[in-house]
Structures are given as structure tokens and as C-alpha cells.
Amino acid sequence: MNNQPAPQRLLSWFNPLGRNPGSWAFILNRLTGLGLTMYLFLHLMVLGRLAQGPEAYEEFLALTKSPLIKLGELLVIGAVIYHGLNGLRVVLTSFGLGVRRQVQMFYLSVLLALVGTAIFAFRMFAG
Amino acid sequence: MSKPHVVIIGAGFTGVAIAHDLALRGCEVTVIERGDICNGTSGRTHGLLHSGGRYAVKDKESAIECIEENKILRRIVPQVIEPNGGLFIALDDSDLSYAEQFIAGCEECGIPLEELTPQQALKIEPNLNPRLLSAFLIPDGTFDPLRLALAFAATAKHNGARFRTYAEVEGLLLDGQGNVTGVRILDRTTNERLELHAEVVVNATGAWAGKITAMAGLDAPVRPTPGIMVAYDQRLIQRAVNRLNEPGDGDIVLPQRRMVVVGTTSFDAENVDYIPVVEEQVKLMLERGSQLIPAIRNAQPRGIYMASRPLVGSGSGRSMARTFKCFDHKETHNIEGLVTITGGKATTMRMMAEKTADVVCAKLGISTPCTTRDIPLLSYRQYYTVPNQEKHYA
Amino acid sequence: MPEQWTVTLRIYRQKTNEPSRYDTFTLEVNPDEYILDAIERVWAFHDRSLCFRHACHHSTCGACGMRVNGVEKLTCITTIRSVARPNAVLTIEPLRNFPIISDLVVDMGELYRKMEAVEARAVLPITEAEIEKPPHQWKTEDSQYVRLSDCLECGLCISACPVAATSQPYLGPAPLAAAQDHRLDRRPDLLTLIDSEHGVWRCHSAFECTAVCPSFVDPGRRIMDLRKQTISAKIRHFFGK
Ligand SMILES: Cc1cc2nc3c(=O)[nH]c(=O)nc-3n(C[C@H](O)[C@H](O)[C@H](O)COP(=O)(O)OP(=O)(O)OC[C@H]3O[C@@H](n4cnc5c(N)ncnc54)[C@H](O)[C@@H]3O)c2cc1C
Ligand code: SF4
Ligand code: FES
Numbered sequence: 001m002n003n004q005p006a007p008q009r010l011l012s013w014f015n016p017l018g019r020n021p022g023s024w025a026f027i028l029n030r031l032t033g034l035g036l037t038m039y040l041f042l043h044l045m046v047l048g049r050l051a052q053g054p055e056a057y058e059e060f061l062a063l064t065k066s067p068l069i070k071l072g073e074l075l076v077i078g079a080v081i082y083h084g085l086n087g088l089r090v091v092l093t094s095f096g097l098g099v100r101r102q103v104q105m106f107y108l109s110v111l112l113a114l115v116g117t118a119i120f121a122f123r124m125f126a127g
Numbered sequence: 128m129s130k131p132h133v134v135i136i137g138a139g140f141t142g143v144a145i146a147h148d149l150a151l152r153g154c155e156v157t158v159i160e161r162g163d164i165c166n167g168t169s170g171r172t173h174g175l176l177h178s179g180g181r182y183a184v185k186d187k188e189s190a191i192e193c194i195e196e197n198k199i200l201r202r203i204v205p206q207v208i209e210p211n212g213g214l215f216i217a218l219d220d221s222d223l224s225y226a227e228q229f230i231a232g233c234e235e236c237g238i239p240l241e242e243l244t245p246q247q248a249l250k251i252e253p254n255l256n257p258r259l260l261s262a263f264l265i266p267d268g269t270f271d272p273l274r275l276a277l278a279f280a281a282t283a284k285h286n287g288a289r290f291r292t293y294a295e296v297e298g299l300l301l302d303g304q305g306n307v308t309g310v311r312i313l314d315r316t317t318n319e320r321l322e323l324h325a326e327v328v329v330n331a332t333g334a335w336a337g338k339i340t341a342m343a344g345l346d347a348p349v350r351p352t353p354g355i356m357v358a359y360d361q362r363l364i365q366r367a368v369n370r371l372n373e374p375g376d377g378d379i380v381l382p383q384r385r386m387v388v389v390g391t392t393s394f395d396a397e398n399v400d401y402i403p404v405v406e407e408q409v410k411l412m413l414e415r416g417s418q419l420i421p422a423i424r425n426a427q428p429r430g431i432y433m434a435s436r437p438l439v440g441s442g443s444g445r446s447m448a449r450t451f452k453c454f455d456h457k458e459t460h461n462i463e464g465l466v467t468i469t470g471g472k473a474t475t476m477r478m479m480a481e482k483t484a485d486v487v488c489a490k491l492g493i494s495t496p497c498t499t500r501d502i503p504l505l506s507y508r509q510y511y512t513v514p515n516q517e518k519h520y521a
Numbered sequence: 522m523p524e525q526w527t528v529t530l531r532i533y534r535q536k537t538n539e540p541s542r543y544d545t546f547t548l549e550v551n552p553d554e555y556i557l558d559a560i561e562r563v564w565a566f567h568d569r570s571l572c573f574r575h576a577c578h579h580s581t582c583g584a585c586g587m588r589v590n591g592v593e594k595l596t597c598i599t600t601i602r603s604v605a606r607p608n609a610v611l612t613i614e615p616l617r618n619f620p621i622i623s624d625l626v627v628d629m630g631e632l633y634r635k636m637e638a639v640e641a642r643a644v645l646p647i648t649e650a651e652i653e654k655p656p657h658q659w660k661t662e663d664s665q666y667v668r669l670s671d672c673l674e675c676g677l678c679i680s681a682c683p684v685a686a687t688s689q690p691y692l693g694p695a696p697l698a699a700a701q702d703h704r705l706d707r708r709p710d711l712l713t714l715i716d717s718e719h720g721v722w723r724c725h726s727a728f729e730c731t732a733v734c735p736s737f738v739d740p741g742r743r744i745m746d747l748r749k750q751t752i753s754a755k756i757r758h759f760f761g762k
Binding site: 163164165166169170171174205206207208209210211271272273274316317356365382383384386398400406429430508509 | 523536538554555558561562564565566570572574575576577578579580581582583584597598622623626628629630633634636637643644647663666667668669670671673674736737
Binding site: 010012013017018019020022023025026029089090093094095096099100102103 | 588590591592617681683686687725726727728729731732741742745746748749752
């Protein structure tokens with residue numbers, strides 16, 4: 001609990017028990033941050049395939065058509081929007097702007113991220 | 128050359144002040160406390176830095192002690208005190224007729240006093256009962272109980288005293304003649320038992336003093352007399368407000384942070400480890416408190432608590448003197464090695480410690496005089512930041 | 522007759538060199554009692570080995586902070602009614618992000634060191650103390666009166682802070698709030714500490730400190746204001762003022 005090793009303390013970042021919206025903002029921010037970092041690595045690895053010749057790349061492009069990957073892409077889009085907007089929220093509050101509205105700003109970030117993802121989803125699947 | 132070892136039982140106001148005094152006089156000091164600092168009565172004190180006005184008519188000895196110590200504490204621990212003064216206000220004819228004795232008593236005891244018209248009083252404290260008839264300004268104050276004790280403990284620790292908190296004294300070590308040579312303690316953080324030898328054991332356990340003396344087969348004339356306090360969630364006044372009359376129930380209202388605290392009562396109790404809150408007394412505090420400050424009726428209770436005075440002597444409740452007694456059990460019972468100090472008030476903690484340390488030093492042949500009245504105390508936070516000196520159990 | 526409830530306290534226990542565990546105690550309570558009263562009764566009548574810290578019982582000393590069902594509470598002013606229903610189980614644990622001394626008692630030395638480092642004010646002029654509805658308009662002569670500051674140094678904010686959980690040197694909410702109260706234009710010497718790696722920029726806007734603070738400090742808002750102060754101080758510095 002307190003003298004516990006670092007990994008468990010890291011987990012306490014993601015423990016929402018008894019916590020407030022501000023913590024959800026923090027948790028989502030950490031999750032999307034970690035997710036996007038991982039995505040960046042994946043992205044670089046895929047780009048690295050270009051160097052291995054056209055076959056390898058074509059094979060990969062085929063893979064991207066699978067619905068699972070598409071879902072993953074949507075997640076990335078949602079994460080980018082949320083992480084960016086929450087970043088703005090943090091910047092604004094740092095300048096003393098909207099500190100008393102920080103919870104509403106968090107809800108707005110989530111809402112916009114969902115709306116944004118929905119638009120992309122619509123274009124991806126229906127368009 | 129090794130310093131004489133003194134064990135102090137209890138880290139309430141009395142215990143920490145004695146630790147501070149004895150550390151300065153060159154003793155090796157260990158304080159044993161079963162909880163943390165201010166676990167007992169001291170933490171739950173009302174928090175009035177008495178000017179002595181309350182006792183100026185009936186208990187002049189206490190009143191004089193209070194005004195002297197009030198001035199000293201303001202000087203040595205300003206960090207824990209709201210030094211904003213206090214008012215005694217008269218609300219009816221009986222209060223008004225008390226005024227004469229009050230003025231005379233204050234003068235006799237050297238308590239500075241300024242009479243205000245009701246208009247002047249309402250100007251500085253707009254939330255007073257507007258029907259007040261007269262008011263007197265006196266140098267009361269309020270203090271934060273825990274931090275007052277911590278400041279003494281921090282300074283004592285800095286000067287070498289050791290604090291063993293969460294350690295309960297379970298028995299006294301006795302030699303063949305019944306003299307006290309140390310204590311048996313239970314470390315409550317490890318469940319280990321150990322013995323600690325000492326040249327002198329000081330029993331500073333307040334309302335529990337009789338429990339310790341009983342371990343040596345002695346009795347102590349301590350009468351636990353609890354009282355209630357109710358904290359309300361609005362800071363309606365900036366200084367202490369007292370009813371101008373003989374001490375009674377619920378006749379003091381104090382500001383504390385963003386609260387006001389109304390107190391108190393006085394009754395007898397047997398078991399003081401847990402004193403239940405009595406509903407009727409809560410109502411009484413509201414009733415009496417709102418006579419002084421009517422707006423209390425619009426505030427909400429934020430904390431309700433009980434604490435037990437360690438009064439000494441015979442008589443009961445309000446009529447008992449509020450002064451303190453220090454017993455050298457060599458003189459009272461021909462038992463060497465044990466000194467009991469009890470009674471008194473937070474306001475007089477330093478003086479109680481001085482008197483007790485005088486007794487202890489006389490027993491140990493130490494002639495260094497007391498210097499605590501002139502030494503400013505360290506920041507209370509240093510109690511937590513200064514480490515205990517390396518453990519050494521003689 | 523006051524209302525009677527039965528509640529079960531599930532209390533975290535830890536003695537040096539022993540594994541931790543939870544002990545349960547079922548008590549008859551008055552729902553308007555404070556949680557600290559119930560805990561003190563457990564010690565007085567059920568288990569004398571229970572260690573907990575308390576002193577003032579009216580939210581002025583900051584000794585009684587614990588986690589009740591995972592949320593930081595000042596147990597001396599938290600009524601049982603406000604957190605439970607009849608027959609409920611209340612889990613009582615020590616504050617997080619501090620080393621445990623025993624059971625519910627933690628070592629808050631680190632917080633006090635940091636409060637000393639920023640020289641947090643223990644008393645301040647009443648005219649500067651923020652009171653939402655002042656009893657009357659302050660007059661100039663009132664500035665001679667002082668009062669104890671709002672922060673009780675109870676550590677609830679540190680326990681609730683997700684950044685403090687993984688970064689022990691982070692100054693944390695209460696010390697940063699105390700620095701904000703000084704104002705950097707009055708105390709430019711604090712800038713180095715506040716603007717350091719473990720200072721004001723470390724906060725990541727979870728605002729948990731403000732949510733749990735029992736004493737009107739609103740550390741979250743104060744940290745944000747301190748950032749503003751820091752930027753102005755640096756701008757002033759840049760122009761050599
Ligand atoms: C209702 C009320 C209001 C008051 N208001 C004021 C006021 O406004 N102003 C003022 O100046 N004074 C006031 N007082 C008086 C003042 O609070 C007390 O005189 C003072 O706190 C007594 O301190 P103490 O150190 O002697 O006792 P305590 O604070 O009770 O200290 C004794 C300590 O001994 C410990 N102990 C007991 N047994 C053992 C054991 N076996 N082993 C180890 N440790 C043990 C206890 O845990 C406790 O911490 C008030 C008192 C009461 C009851
Ligand atoms: S800021 Fe609030 S929560 Fe933090 S220590 Fe101070 S009073 Fe406690
Ligand atoms: S006991 Fe002092 S704040 Fe709770």
C-alpha cells in the first residue's frame with residue numbers, strides 16, 4: 001500500500017476507486033499517452049517495412065483492411081483527440097483560466113473525442 | 128560522565144514541557160506515550176490562552192499564573208497562537224453586578240483590562256449579542272493544541288530528548304523497598320515488551336495519573352472531570368468571548384481557523400479512555416453559546432468532542448481550584464524515584480514543567496536553573512523532521 | 522433515544538515485521554457520530570493494540586487523516602451517516618504515499634520537511650486569510666489581528682495525488698499551496714524551488730487535492746495560480762527587475 005514496490009504504485013495511477021472526474025482525466029491522459037507512444041513505435045516499425053521491399057508492404061496493407069485494425073485506428077483517433085484536448089485543458093488551467101470549470105472541460109474533451117471518432121468511423125465504414 | 132536518565136510518562140502538554148525543561152538542564156530524557164503527542168486531554172483542549180480573567184474573582188492563584196504564562200507563551204511560541212485578545216460581556220443584571228468584583232480581581236492579579244461600551248464592542252465584534260450591556264477587553268488568546276505541544280517537543284528533541292510514541296507503560300520497575308527504578312513498556316508498533324531504567328520517573332499522565340501511581344501501590348488525588356466542546360463551521364468572531372460571570376457551562380466561545388468552538392461543561396467520570404458525547408450537553412452548548420453569539424444558530428456543528436480535566440484535591444467540578452500539584456512520592460509516601468504532576472491548564476504548562484523540573488533536579492543534585500521562559504521554541508514541524516537520537520535504553 | 526445503526530469497521534492492520542491484514546469490528550453506532558469516535562471505541566473496548574493518530578477532534582490539528590472506503594477523510598469531522606448506511610462495511614486504511622508506522626499511523630515527516638522548505642505560514646493576518654463571507658468589512662486596524670492558516674498539514678491531498686504516488690520528491694499540493702500563499706513577488710527566493718523539476722510544473726491537473734481537502738485550501742486552484750506567479754516572476758527576471 002505505502003511501502004509497496006514501484007510497479008504497484010504505478011498501478012495506483014489507474015485505480016479510480018473513490019476518485020473524482022479530475023482523476024479520470026488523469027487516468028485517460030496516462031492511458032492515451034501510453035497508447036499513443038506504443039502506436040508511434042508500431043508506426044515506425046511498419047514504415048521500416050518499406051525498406052524491406054514492396055511485397056512486405058503490400059502484405060501489410062492487406063492486413064490494414066481487417067476490421068480489427070480499423071477499430072484500432074479509431075482508438076488511435078479518439079486517443080489523439082482526447083489527449084490533445086486534455087492537454088489544452090491542462091495548459092489553460094495552468095494559466096489560471098477556467099480552473100473552476102476544469103471538470104466541465106474534461107467532459108467536453110471526452111465528448112469531442114467521441115464525436116470526432118464517430119465522424120471518422122462513419123467515413124471509414126460508410127464512406 | 129553520564130547524564131542522569133529521566134523517564135517521563137505521557138506526552139500531553141505537561142509531559143512535553145517537562146521534557147523541554149529537563150533537556151535544557153542536562154538530563155537524559157525519554158518520553159513514553161501510548162498514543163501520539165496529545166493523545167489524551169491536551170489534544171482536545173478548548174484552546175483558550177487564558178488571561179486569567181476567568182479565575183480573577185474566585186481563584187486568584189490560578190489567575191496570576193495564567194497572566195504570567197500567557198505573556199511568556201505569546202513570546203516563545205507565536206507560531207501557534209491567535210493573540211487577538213478576548214471580551215467578557217454582560218448580558219443581564221446578574222452579569223452586571225459581577226463586574227465590580229471582576230474589575231477588582233483583575234487589578235489585583237495584574238490582568239490589563241479595558242472597559243468598552245456596547246457600541247464599541249459591537250464595532251469590533253459585530254456578531255456579539257446586540258443586547259449586551261457592557262464589555263471588557265482582556266489579553267486572552269487562542270492556540271492550536273497539537274502544535275503548541277509539538278513546538279515544545281520539537282525543541283526538546285533538538286536538545287536531545289527522545290520520544291517513544293505508541294509505547295504504553297504497563298508497570299513500574301520496583302526495587303525491594305518499593306522504590307521506583309524504571310518502567311515496563313509495550314511497544315505498540317511491534318508488540319514487543321521492554322524495560323527501561325531511570326533515576327527518576329515522572330508521571331505526567333494527567334487524568335490517568337492515578338493508574339500509574341497504582342502501579343507503585345500508591346494513590347493520587349486526581350479527579351477526572353470531563354467537559355464537552357462543540358465546534359461550529361463559521362468563524363463568527365475574531366477573539367475569545369466570555370460571559371461576564373462566575374465560570375459556568377458553555378460560557379466561552381473561541382475562534383479557531385474557520386470555526387467557533389463553544390465550551391464547556393464539568394462533570395465526574397470513571398473511565399476516561401472513552402467519554403461518550405451526551406446529547407443534552409450538545410443542546411446546552413448551542414443554547415448557551417448562542418446567547419453570546421446569536422448567529423451560532425445558523426451555523427452547523429463541525430466537531431463535537433469530550434476531554435477530561437485532571438483536577439486535583441477534594442471538592443467537585445467548578446469549585447475545585449484549577450491550579451496544579453507536583454508530588455514527590457519520597458515526601459508523600461517515602462517512595463524514591465517517582466514524581467507525579469497533575470492538574471493545571473494548557474496555559475500554565477511551562478510553569479508546571481518548571482516546578483516539576485525543580486523537584487526532579489533537586490533529587491538528582493542538579494543546580495542548573497530553569498531557562499525556558501526566555502527561549503523561543505523551534506518550529507513545531509521540526510518535531511517530525513528532527514530524528515530521534517540513536518536509541519539507547521539504559 | 523438517538524438513532525442506532527450497526528456498522529462493521531474493516532480496519533487495515535500492520536505491525537513491524539508482520540504481514541498486513543484487515544480486522545473487522547462490528548459496532549452499534551449513532552449515525553451522527555464521527556468515524557474517529559468509532560475507531561477510538563474500537564481501541565478502548567475491543568482491541569488495545571490498534572494504533573491511530575488523533576488530537577483535536579475538531580479539524581484543527583490535521584492528525585486524523587485516513588482513507589475511508591478508499592477516499593481520504595479527516596475522520597474527526599466525517600459523520601458515519603455521510604459515508605455509510607445501516608449495516609454497511611467501512612474499510613479504514615492509512616493514508617497513501619507515506620511510510621506506515623503502524624496500523625493507521627503514517628510517517629508524515631516528508632510533508633513537514635517540505636512545508637518547512639517553503640516556510641509555510643502557520644499564522645497570517647486575518648485580512649489576508651480568505652474567508653468567503655467575512656463577518657464584516659476589514660478595516661485597516663484589523664490587520665493587527667492574526668489567525669491560524671487554513672492548511673492543517675493533514676496530508677490528505679498528498680495521499681490523493683496521483684503524481685505524489687510515483688514521485689516522492691514532488692513538493693505536492695499542500696507545500697505548493699503554501700508557496701502560493703506567500704506570493705512569489707513577496708518571496709522571490711522561493712522561485713528556484715518552485716520552478717524546479719519537483720516543483721509547480723509537476724502537477725498534472727487531477728484536482729484530487731481540492732476534492733479531498735477538508736479545510737478550504739483548494740490546493741488545485743492555488744497550484745494553478747502559482748504557475749501564473751511563476752511565469753510573471755520569470756518575465757520580471759528576464760527584464761532584469
Ligand atoms: C474540556 C476541557 C477544556 C479545557 N480548556 C482549556 C483551555 O481552554 N485552556 C487551557 O489552558 N486549558 C484547558 N484545559 C486544561 C488542559 O487541557 C489540561 O490541563 C491539559 O491538557 C492536561 O495535560 P496533561 O499533559 O497533564 O494531560 P494529558 O494531555 O491527558 O496527557 C497525558 C498523556 O498520558 C498518556 N498516558 C496515559 N496513560 C499512559 C500509559 N500507561 N503509558 C503511556 N502513556 C500514557 C495519555 O495518552 C496522554 O497523552 C481544558 C481541559 C478540559 C477537560
Ligand atoms: S492542503 Fe488541505 S488536504 Fe492538503 S494538507 Fe493542507 S489542509 Fe490537508
Ligand atoms: S483530530 Fe485533529 S484534525 Fe482530526
